[in-house]
Amino acid sequence: MASSSLYNMGSDFSKGNFYFSKMNKGAADFVAGKNGIVESKGNGQHVLSRHIGKTDAELLKRISSNSKITASSTFADETVANSVINSALMDSKNVNKINAWLKNGAKGNLPISYNGNTIIGRGVSQGSNAVNNLKNAKVILKGNGNGGFDVLTAYPSK
Numbered sequence: 001m002a003s004s005s006l007y008n009m010g011s012d013f014s015k016g017n018f019y020f021s022k023m024n025k026g027a028a029d030f031v032a033g034k035n036g037i038v039e040s041k042g043n044g045q046h047v048l049s050r051h052i053g054k055t056d057a058e059l060l061k062r063i064s065s066n067s068k069i070t071a072s073s074t075f076a077d078e079t080v081a082n083s084v085i086n087s088a089l090m091d092s093k094n095v096n097k098i099n100a101w102l103k104n105g106a107k108g109n110l111p112i113s114y115n116g117n118t119i120i121g122r123g124v125s126q127g128s129n130a131v132n133n134l135k136n137a138k139v140i141l142k143g144n145g146n147g148g149f150d151v152l153t154a155y156p157s158k
Contacts, residue, residue, distance in 0.1 A: 051121075051155045052081050056131040059124050073123030073134060073156040080120050085154050088114040088139045098141065098149070106143025109152060113138060121156035134158065 050062070054074035063072040075081040088094055094112040101110045114137040124131045134156035142152040 047081060047151075047154055048078075051075055051153070052078055054122075056122065056124075059122065059131055060129065063124050063126055063128075067126070069126065071123055071125045071157070073121055075121040075137075075154075075156055076119075081154065084114050084116070084120055084137045084156075085139055085151060088112050088137065088154075089151075101141075102143075102147065102149065106141075106147075106149055108143075110141040110149070111138050112141065123156050123158070125158075132158075 051073060052075045054062075054072075059072045059074060063069065066072075075084065089098075089112070091112075091114070097112060098110065116135040116137070119133045119135055120137060121134050122131050123134050136157050137154060138157045139154040140152045141149045144150050
C-alpha cells in the first residue's frame with residue numbers, strides 16, 4: 001500500500017504498489033506503477049466506469065437520472081486521467097496537505113485539486129443541458145487504515 005509519507009512515494013510508484021480504491025469496497029481499482037495507472041483485475045471500477053471516455057449523451061443521461069450528484073464529468077481518456085491524478089498527487093501544495101492529513105490519522109476523505117491550463121475532459125452540472133470543456137479536477141483520497149491512502153475517485157471539475 002501507499003507509504004505514509006509522499007516523500008517515499010517515488011519508490012512506491014516504481015514498485016507498482018500505489019493503489020486506487022474501488023468505490024464503496026476499499027479494494028483497488030488501479031495500481032499505479034512506473035508506467036502509470038493500470039486497471040486491476042477486479043471489477044466495479046468507479047473512475048473507469050463513470051469518469052473516462054464518456055460521450056456528451058452519456059454525461060447528460062447520468063446527470064438527468066441521478067439527482068444525488070451535482071455534476072457528471074469525464075476525462076478524455078485513461079492517459080489524461082493518469083496524468084491528472086499523478087500531477088495532483090505530486091503537486092507540492094497537495095503533498096503538504098496529504099502529509100498533514102496522514103499525520104493526523106487520515107480521518108474521512110480528503111479532496112485535493114488539480115488546476116490545469118489545457119482541456120482534460122468535459123462535464124455538465126445538475127439542471128443544465130450544456131456540456132462544457134473542463135481544465136480542472138478533483139481527486140478524492142481515503143485513508144486505508146494502514147497509515148497510507150487510496151484514491152477513492154477522480155473527476156474533471158469546474
